[in-house]
Amino acid sequence: MRTLWETLGKGPSRDIALVCLAVGVIGLSYxxxxxxxxxxxxxxxxxxxxxxxxxxxxxxxxxxxxxxxPIAALLAGLLVNARHLPFGLAVPDVLGRGxxxxxxxxxxxxxxxxxxxxxxxxxxxxxxxxxxxxxxLACWPVxxxxxxxxxxxxxxxxxxxxxxxxxxxILALILPAMKDRALRRTALAGSAIxxxxxxxxxxxxxxxxxxxxxxxxxxxxxxxxxx
Amino acid sequence: xxxxxxxxxxxxxxxxxxxxxxxxxxxxxALRAKVTFPKQVExxxxxxxxxLLAALTATAALTGGDGFAGAARALGVLVGGVLAWRRAPxxxxxxxxxxxxxxxxxxxxx
Numbered sequence: 001m002r003t004l005w006e007t008l009g010k011g012p013s014r015d016i017a018l019v020c021l022a023v024g025v026i027g028l029s030y031x032x033x034x035x036x037x038x039x040x041x042x043x044x045x046x047x048x049x050x051x052x053x054x055x056x057x058x059x060x061x062x063x064x065x066x067x068x069x070p071i072a073a074l075l076a077g078l079l080v081n082a083r084h085l086p087f088g089l090a091v092p093d094v095l096g097r098g099x100x101x102x103x104x105x106x107x108x109x110x111x112x113x114x115x116x117x118x119x120x121x122x123x124x125x126x127x128x129x130x131x132x133x134x135x136x137l138a139c140w141p142v143x144x145x146x147x148x149x150x151x152x153x154x155x156x157x158x159x160x161x162x163x164x165x166x167x168x169x170i171l172a173l174i175l176p177a178m179k180d181r182a183l184r185r186t187a188l189a190g191s192a193i194x195x196x197x198x199x200x201x202x203x204x205x206x207x208x209x210x211x212x213x214x215x216x217x218x219x220x221x222x223x224x225x226x227x
Numbered sequence: 228x229x230x231x232x233x234x235x236x237x238x239x240x241x242x243x244x245x246x247x248x249x250x251x252x253x254x255x256x257a258l259r260a261k262v263t264f265p266k267q268v269e270x271x272x273x274x275x276x277x278x279l280l281a282a283l284t285a286t287a288a289l290t291g292g293d294g295f296a297g298a299a300r301a302l303g304v305l306v307g308g309v310l311a312w313r314r315a316p317x318x319x320x321x322x323x324x325x326x327x328x329x330x331x332x333x334x335x336x337x
Contacts, residue, residue: 015316018316018317018318019317019318021318022316022317022318022320022321025318025321025322026321029325038232039237040234043234043237043238043241046241047241047244047245050241050242050245051241051244051245051248052248053248055280055283056244056248058283058287059283060240060241060244062287064232064237064240065232067232070236070237070239070240071240073237073240073244074240074243074244074247077244077247077248078244078247078248078251079279080276080279080280080283081244081247081248081251082251082272082275082276083272083273083275083276083279084248084251084252084255085251085252085254085255085258085272086255086269086272086273086276087252087255088251088252088253088254088255088256088257088258088259089255089256089258089259089269090255091255091256095256105249105252105253105256106249106252108252108255158300158328158332159329159332159333160325160329161299161300161303161324161325161326161327161328161329161330161332162325163296163300163328164288164299164300164303164304164307164324164325164327164328165307165321165324165325166287167283167284167287167288167300167304167307167324168288168303168304168306168307168308168311168320168321168323168324169307169317169320169321169324170280170283170284170287171284171288171304171307171308171311172307172308172311172317172320173280174277174280174281174284175308175311175312177273177277178277183274183277186274186278187277187278187281187282188281190278190279190281190282191281191282191284191285191286192285193282194282194285194286195285195286195289195290198286198290199294206282206286207279207282207283207286208279209282210278210279210281210282211275211278211279213278214271214274214275214278217271217274217278
């Protein structure tokens with residue numbers, strides 16, 4: 001770990017530490033929400049370590065807590081995590097080989113990929129990826145465990161505003177992509193579709209229905225390419 | 228809002244999600260060596276991820292069950308979003324969102 005910090009230097013190291021800390025704090029809200037939804041305390045901790053992809057875990061817990069089927073929760077989670085495929089295409093050789101490579105692959109998520117892309121040179125890319133990934137692997141399940149503890153002690157975790165954390169973070173993560181006008185329009189239309197359908201569809205499906213807005217982007221994109 | 232559900236199917240689905248997610252993570256590097264993806268397919272995958280996450284944000288911020296989640300959460304997320312847009316650090320965004328929602332609820336906003 002020490003050599004990773006040395007390779008990275010002060011600035012990126014501090015940013016990565018802050019993000020890991022923030023992930024731990026979101027883990028708090030995740031663990032608390034899972035426990036108050038009726039899950040045993042170890043469930044969000046185990047899922048946190050094994051799946052290691054926050055938005056899919058929130059979605060999974062939310063769907064099952066709302067009475068949705070485990071199959072629906074699984075499919076929705078997989079769909080949300082499908083973005084890891086292009087992630088894997090995007091990050092250069094930071095993952096490592098053999099057993100290390102398997103762990104490196106498991107560490108792939110929004111934050112590690114963003115940090116790796118931001119660094120120059122393969123050594124720094126690799127250091128950023130691993131420092132952030134190992135930090136998140138530690139902070140996310142520990143945060144979930146603390147949150148589960150908190151959720152079983154504090155009756156009303158909403159009073160602490162924990163439920164506002166997760167949407168705020170996802171919003172922060174997708175904001176840079178929203179600079180693309182066609183993408184912004186498609187995302188807004190998809191969100192509107194999802195919101196309009198929440199009253200009528202079982203939990204999880206409205207989010208998937210947002211993909212119905214995709215042709216909007218495709219048409220624009222193809223028009224742009226043809227010109 | 229304590230609900231009861233069969234734990235075993237949930238555990239099985241969670242394991243499948245973990246395995247499936249790992250395979251998705253693995254297939255990128257595995258494919259990169261062999262196939263060149265059409266740019267448009269890559270872009271479309273990227274776009275659908277953002278569209279899904281945007282819809283997730285909107286529903287998580289505004290709805291609970293099948294109704295409105297209340298102004299406190301929505302405004303908390305809005306404050307977090309504005310801070311993120313102004314490039315505030317991650318931790319500030321998270322704590323400001325939670326703090327705003329908590330303070331509003333303390334003041335009696337649902």
